[in-house]
Amino acid sequence: MTTPTHTQALRVITDAEDHLAENYNPLPVVVARGEGSWVTDLEGKRYLDLLSAYSALNFGHGHxxxxxxxxxxxxxxxxxxxxxxxxxxxxxxxxxxxxxxxxxxxxxxxxxxxxxxxxxxxxxxxxxxxxxxxxxxxxxxxxxxxxxxxxxxxxxxxxxxxxxxxxxxxxxxxxxxxxxxxxxxxxxxxxxxxxxxxxxxxxxxxxxxxxxxxxxxxxxxxxxxxxxxxxxxxxxxxxxxxxxxxxxxxxxxxxxxxxxxxxxxxxxxxxxxxxxxxxxxxxxxxxxxxxxxxxxxxxxxxxxxxxxxSGEFQTRAAALGEHLEARLNDLVGSGVTAVRVAGLWAGIDIDPGVGTGREVAEKLLSRGVLVKDTHGQTIRIAPPLVVRATELDWAVEQLRVVLAG
Missing domain, CATH: 3.40.640.10 (Type I PLP-dependent aspartate aminotransferase-like (Major domain))
Structure with missing residues (x-):
């Protein structure tokens, strides 16, 4: 049996999605695998998942x-x-x-x-x-x-x-x-x-x-x-x-x-x-x-x-949340107008001069980071609670680059 090429597989998936009702407007990525805080698309490109399916994946993919x-x-x-x-x-x-x-x-x-x-x-x-x-x-x-x-x-x-x-x-x-x-x-x-x-x-x-x-x-x-x-x-x-x-x-x-x-x-x-x-x-x-x-x-x-x-995940979220908040606060005034953080959950208001939340989410996607926009100018971050501090640092750096244009 011949394994389909990426192009063939993507075409099949795209054709199939023509039959989906448009109640969502997803980012242009087709996720095929997930492990921990990361997902992989059909081409083998990896992305850091900072949405966690709206907190449904608090323990990561495939714990x-x-x-x-x-x-x-x-x-x-x-x-x-x-x-x-x-x-x-x-x-x-x-x-x-x-x-x-x-x-x-x-x-x-x-x-x-x-x-x-x-x-x-x-x-x-x-x-x-x-x-x-x-x-x-x-x-x-x-x-x-x-x-x-x-x-x-x-x-x-x-x-x-x-x-x-x-x-x-x-x-x-x-x-x-x-x-x-x-x-x-x-x-x-x-x-x-x-x-x-x-x-x-x-x-x-x-x-x-x-x-x-x-x-x-x-x-x-x-x-x-x-x-x-x-x-x-x-x-x-x-x-x-x-x-x-x-x-x-x-x-x-x-x-x-x-x-x-x-x-x-x-x-x-x-x-x-x-x-x-x-x-x-x-x-x-x-x-x-x-x-x-x-x-x-x-x-x-x-x-x-x-x-x-055990309290392990709660403690981890609290500590990493403090780390994330400090990194995100450094962006205020540089393309970000406000940041709100509670544990590993953050709302980041994007300066309209930089673009919309959706535009920033799409640019982050191209750099291997998955986030979701809401209400026009805001993006949300909700990584799995198993995420590492170094991964958060890398993601914030990608956001910094995107905001700098």
Whole structure:
């Protein structure tokens, strides 16, 4: 059998992609292999992956411990549906609940599903526990949010690309400025079931709220008998140098929404985690998923939780994040207008005189560095937590060269 040439292989892939709906505008690179912090394209050119699939690859491409858990489970059992119990799910739920210091876990597949589940739980809690009048429950959200792209979620997005032309939208959401705890308190009334926020807004450009914001939100929610729901889907599981982004202020929300890195970069896995007095409001048959909590995902998720229990990845992200921040701050005033860093997560605002975020991302691509632009002038950096300091230094140097033109 003749091995196709690179040109032939690329033509086949390009022709095949003509059948893809254009819901993404990817950078012009075709990735064929990945290992650790690096990926390789069809020509054999290597790239440093500084996006990590939006934090789904916190442990890098093909981490041996996670692959081993997946391979072992593949040979045993992959799917049962929740119609039956399986021998991995309980162990995963126990470990994840302990990591979160909560009682219960409701497993799903994607981050958007976790958010939708969190909204359902909050409404059910509002009616069945708080005593909100039927169909009157509201949820306070923040401007600039990104919680997914389902029709419910985009209805309370203020991003025109995500929001426009997908209505009519679900009622029951009140949006306030991000980082303004007083605005949250002013929006709360007798019908408020929950406050849903990202501790750090990722899609918005790694926007970090003022110090004390999360503590204030926690106090407000407790005072007014409102659930605090933290969307930690991108920010959580070691990314910012702590297990959860809420840990940066010593805050424990009522509900954690988790995803992305929970699947170890192998498969989709998400979860809603809360205490029994909150998550226990869901009754059999009211919510579910054919693939949610499947044995393969549970085995992988369990291994991810075990890896986080040591604190190694959190410590590494914190130390390397300080190193990265120092290097990036050197670029401010030289093609960069602002830098925001939390652990190994950075938003870099590009001076319009240099170009757009997309143009800078494309130039970095040509130099072997993968990043992603957002909101026109910002690029995001979220390397795998296994990245080396020397690799970060090299990537920042490539950015310096690109900015210098």
């Amino acid at each position: 041996p411990a996670i692959l081993a858990a997946a391979h072992e489970q593949l040979d045993r059992l992959t799917l049962t549906s929740r119609a039956f119990q399986n021998d991995r799910l309980g162990l995963f739920a126990e470990a994840l609940a302990a990591l979160c210091d909560k009682d219960l876990v409701l497993p799903m597949n994607t981050g958007a599903e976790a958010v939708e589940t969190g909204i359902k739980v909050a409404r059910a809690w509002g009616y069945r526990v708080k005593g909100i009048a039927p169909d009157a429950a509201t949820v306070v959200v923040a401007n600039g949010n990104f919680h997914g792209r389902t029709t419910t979620i985009v209805g309370f997005s203020d991003d025109p690309t995500a929001h426009d032309d997908f209505g009519p939208y679900s009622a029951g959401f009140v949006s306030v400025p991000f980082g303004d705890a007083a605005a949250i308190e002013a929006a709360i009334d007798e019908n408020t079931a929950a406050v849903l926020i990202e501790p750090i807004q990722g899609e918005a450009g790694v926007v970090i709220p003022p110090e004390g914001y999360l503590r204030a939100v926690r106090e407000i929610c407790s005072t007014h008998n409102v659930l605090m729901i933290a969307d930690e889907i991108q920010a959580g599981l070691g990314r910012v140098g702590t297990t959860f982004a809420c840990d940066r202020e010593g805050v424990v929300p009522d509900v954690y929404l988790l995803g992305k890195a929970l699947g170890g970069g192998i498969l989709p896995l998400s979860a809603v985690v809360a205490d029994r007095d909150v998550l226990g409001v869901i009754r059999p048959g009211e919510h579910g998923s054919t693939f949610g909590g499947n044995p393969l995902a549970a085995a992988v998720g369990l291994r991810v939780v075990e890896m986080l229990e």
